[in-house]
Amino acid sequence: MVTINKFKKISVWAIILFLLSILFLIITIKLNNTSILAQDNGIKINVYDMNKIAVPNATGKAILNYKIIKCFLVLDLIWGLLLPIMFITTGLSEKISDFSKRKGKNLFFSISIYFIIAYSLYFIFYIPLIFFGGYFRTHLLGLSTQSLLMWTVTKIKAYAINTAIGVSIVWIPYIIIKKCTKRWWLYITLLLLPYIIVTVLLSPIYIDPIYNKFTPIKDKALQQKILNLAERSGIKNADLYVVDKSKETKTMNAYMTGIFKTKRIVIWDTTLAGLNEREVLVVVAHEIGHYVLGHIPKSIALGFFGIMLVLYLTNKTCLIIISRLKGSFGIKNISDMAVIPLIILVINIYSFLGSPVENAYSRHIELEADKFALELTKDNYASATSEIRFLDENLSIPKPDFWYIIWNCDHPTAAERIELANEYKPWEKGEKLKYDEYIK
Secondary structure, eight states: OOOHHHHHHHHHHHHHHHHHHHHHHHHHHHHHOHHHHHHOOOOOOOEETTTEEOOOOOOHHHHHHHHHHHHHHHHHHHHHHHHHHHHHHTSHHHHHHHHHHHHOSSHHHHHHHHHHHHHHHHHHHHHHHHIIIIIIHHHHTTOBOOOHHHHHHHHHHHHHHHHHHHHHHTHHHHHHHHHOTTTHHHHHHHHHHHHHHHHHHHIIIIIHHHHSOEEEOSOHHHHHHHHHHHHHTTOOSOEEEEEOGGGTBSOOOEEEEOOGGGOEEEEEHHHHHHSOHHHHHHHHHHHHHHHHTTHHHHHHHHHHHHHHHHHHHHHHHHHHHHHHHTTGGGOOSTTOGGGHHHHHHHHHHHHHHHHHHHHHHHHHHHHHHHHHHHHHHOOHHHHHHHHHHHHHHHTOOSSOOHHHHHHHOSSOOHHHHHHHHHHOOGGGGTOOOTTGGGOO
């Protein structure tokens, strides 16, 4: 029979071996792929059969990026399970809980102290993985322009903001769990809904500017064409901004967010630098499609029911585990502060199991936005070429493997999107447009 002391030793050694494996991966990847990085010249656009675009082969850099991302996903999954297990089995969560109760004058201060200590330790323990998946990967492949100092400052900013937000709200779910041990999962989900809505709608307006500078677009001719697309889609009085992402990355993106007077279309400056005018218009039309087709509220609603299901299953599972632990590791009931890592562990498991459904839905709405953009612009050629430029700049591969798509892809593959751009032309066949009611 495995004793508590053996659990502690296993957890500590697992953490050490995991961190060493990350270091080994970094050194191995760096040493073995120098030639690939030096010889890669990017993707060329090949036209065939009346302006249709051929699906390109993956470049060496893209294949390397794909392999690193798959390694990161596996490591992230393991770390997401291993770290809370370590907090529980070593008694670390119990010790933090006892310390917080002694130092906190009331429940609010006790849970705040617990959160600050536990989150700080999580942040520190995650630094090697964040470094591997973020800074190391993007700099090895030339995707990032951030200095190590800027990257560090950004992460510290994120830590400070998350800590402040966490301290201000973490006591609410804890009190709910403590007072409503049977239905806490339902009440927390109901409280999360307005929080999610506010975060989705207001974060791009009030939080994002903390990290980046938003400025009006300088190209007034392009600005007018973008606003014309928005007006043709029934969107009036939208603001248009460019965000200075080039100081961090070479990848490209755009998005639309906000409601009423806060409506805004945001384009990364890397997108303006990397795409021609027609391609920029297709990309913006795609983002307008998300907005017009109501994908944001639909995603919020789906997320709401997904969170409710995950928390319900988490409650059931945690109660079973707690009953079998019989007070071991300081975990006696669901309302103990020491049980928080167990809740995180179970949530991580169910979130992982549910990710294929979430990804499938995301791919579905991305495909809808692609079709909307094609119907709005009728520029199939620019739609296909922009996808290839995204492939090249973001170092993606056109055809990932089946399991990668299921577990990680929230967008259709590049091959699928290029083929859609080549073939989707209902207006040429005299067919009714799928989104005709949204387009003037």
